[in-house]
Amino acid sequence: MTPEELGAARDRTIPDVVAGGLRVLFCGINPSLTTGATGHHFAHPGNRFRPVLHQSGFTPRLLSPTEQSELLRHGLGITNAVARAPARADELSADEFREGGRILAAKVERLRPEWPAMVGVTAYRTAFGRRTARIGPQDHRVGGARVWALPNPSGLNAHWTTRTLAEEYGRLRASVGHGGLTSA
Template sequence: MTSPTPAELEAARDRVIEDVVAGGLSVLFCGINPGLMSGATGHHFARPGNRFWPVLHLSGFTPRQLKPSEQRELLSYGLGITNVVARTTARADELSDEEFREGGRLLAAKVERLKPRWLAVVGVTAYRTAFAERSARIGPQERTIAGSRVWVLPNPSGLNAHWSLQAMAEEYGRLREAAGQVREVSDR
């Protein structure tokens, strides 16, 4: 696949990409909102510098590093992806607090419908704003949403440089263990 042109990326602004979801997932990962690369490709966490896919593999959620275009394979591992805010932007700071709060309301309704065991929000600031939990920290949260436990994970964006790939993989691995997910081992 060729990389989108600057014009194609700009044309992807405000698009909504399809969630990768099913009922009864073990973990529903929730991004902040899709970036322009995701909007242009239709794949979550599609920007080359994003560490979501490497971290999923290093933490043991997947037996190999999946490509964004292979996102539907997550369902076979009991995993899914959605976002707090559905519309694509170049940067998360283009979103208003009201969009985050409305996104939190919509996300709670989605969780109630899908009933994942864990909702994993990747980005503590987005979680704090969407759910009015100003003191939230990375890790498991006290609150549940429609019976689903909540875990806040570090944002895998390459811009989140104070979290190394290894430290992020360890935190995601803590969630994998708490969720009772078997560590996926590569046969390659």
């Protein structure tokens, strides 16, 4: 991607990858400029979301960003807390996160996923006013469903390795319905 292509993606939104009755609806923080430019969630090459989904057993193989619709076959979907792609995360306001929380609650109520999973505990804390939330299942419900807070798979979140991310995402996978992969 050229700097011009990335710059043109600023404030773009991309469609959710969703359907009714998902096992897990992953809710990212916001689209990156790479995601905005490509139209594919978690598209930045340094983002570990897809490798972690595979290593944790959610997908039978590593999917590329262009295969995001394949997630639906496995009962998985993607949305974002804040819909727009900022140039930097510090451009996002607490008000945007709170509004995103209200929108997410309505999506969850309509789509009825087994688990809405916030991919970033800090975004979850801000969006839902849960200042002391920690990684893992929450007692709090969003749109009628219990929430799971996951660590952010961004390469910038170096505290978590791909292995430790996969272990944490695997905890969620083990708690979902059948605890394993679904067939197509």
